[in-house]
Amino acid sequence: MPNLADVIEAYLVELLQQAEQRSIVIQRSDLAALFACAPSQVSYVLQTRFIPQRGYLVETRRGGGGYIRITGLLPSVDELWRQALEISSFALTISDARHLIGLLYQAGLITAREARLLRVALERAVLRLEQPWHDEVRAELMRSMLATLMTSREE
Amino acid sequence: MPNLADVIEAYLVELLQQAEQRSIVIQRSDLAALFACAPSQVSYVLQTRFIPQRGYLVETRRGGGGYIRITGLLPSVDELWRQALEISSFALTISDARHLIGLLYQAGLITAREARLLRVALERAVLRLEQPWHDEVRAELMRSMLATLMTSREE
DNA sequence: TCCTTCTTTGTCCTTCCCTGACCTTTATGA
DNA sequence: TCATAAAGGTCAGGGAAGGACAAAGAAGGA
Numbered sequence A, B: 001m002p003n004l005a006d007v008i009e010a011y012l013v014e015l016l017q018q019a020e021q022r023s024i025v026i027q028r029s030d031l032a033a034l035f036a037c038a039p040s041q042v043s044y045v046l047q048t049r050f051i052p053q054r055g056y057l058v059e060t061r062r063g064g065g066g067y068i069r070i071t072g073l074l075p076s077v078d079e080l081w082r083q084a085l086e087i088s089s090f091a092l093t094i095s096d097a098r099h100l101i102g103l104l105y106q107a108g109l110i111t112a113r114e115a116r117l118l119r120v121a122l123e124r125a126v127l128r129l130e131q132p133w134h135d136e137v138r139a140e141l142m143r144s145m146l147a148t149l150m151t152s153r154e155e
Numbered sequence C: 001t002c003c004t005t006c007t008t009t010g011t012c013c014t015t016c017c018c019t020g021a022c023c024t025t026t027a028t029g030a
Numbered sequence D: 001t002c003a004t005a006a007a008g009g010t011c012a013g014g015g016a017a018g019g020a021c022a023a024a025g026a027a028g029g030a
Helices: A002-017 A028-035 A039-048 A078-089 A094-106 A112-124 A131-150 B004-018 B026-032 B039-049 B076-088 B092-105 B112-124 B131-150
Strands: A025-027 A057-059 A067-071 B025-028 B058-060 B068-071
Touching: A002 A025, A002 A039, A025 A028, A028 A039, A039 A067, A057 A131, A057 B026, A078 A094, A094 A112, A094 A131, A112 A131, A112 B112, A131 B112, B004 B025, B004 B039, B025 B026, B026 B039, B026 B068, B039 B068, B068 B076, B076 B092, B076 B131, B092 B112, B092 B131, B112 B131
Parallel strands: none
Antiparallel strands: A025 A067, A057 A067, B025 B068, B058 B068
């Protein structure tokens, strides 16, 4: 007897696979109605399954006509991407980040501009935070940015 | 099903693109009649979309023969970079950030991937901070990233 | 059993949209 | 001159989304 969360996850993955694009758009309340559960259950599934670590990107909009857009991985993703996500899975020092970005650039997976963008973002984004949080937040940001790059083709 | 506000916005943008000049003149009540909505709905669209932060200028005149003129500012490339920095000089809401990124992309100053990268970075980077700081920190990060992009024109 | 982790729900919050009632400005004509 | 009509402006309020979070329930392992 699988979880409802697993069922919803499977449903969304199925939708993603059948989609022409690599993204689908849903409404939280519709999905909740479909599975006869609380809307926050849908949020839970998104927060625990469709996360950058797994190569997903979720964008939302509130208010009337609000929606949730889920973008998934390209069918075949270079192993290096996966490793990069893996490396960024918990904490990421600034020097490890620089090294990782260098690898991605040398492998031709990101452009020089993208590399600089990643670097500056990872350096600056943590400045207002207490030291102990730096590496963790940096890893979090890195994962999101990696997921973005992984899921978008050239131009 | 998109919002009426989005539909009206798209309609006006379309008009602007087809216009010989860079500006169009409309009447609030006409537009309201066209879309079968309250006139104040039109005002709402103007106030939330066609604002200076997004590159538009709106001039109005009341009374008999009143009108609304919308001008789309199409700055030069250098001017656009400058304006982007200007807009990000102090505080930057997430929705203004998104539109600014859209402008840069439409002007061909950044690629689609770079646009996504900027967007996700600006969204995620502030999550661990208290609300009041979000817009300020976002502006700071945006400036850093803009500076990086400005100074590395080619791949 | 007891503890931990994951799941599920419920409640309240924030954001965004849309309308209606009322206000201000401008042109015009008696 | 000034009353009137014809614009657009302002603002409060209700509704429609999704978000955050705490707490209860379920599953599984030590």
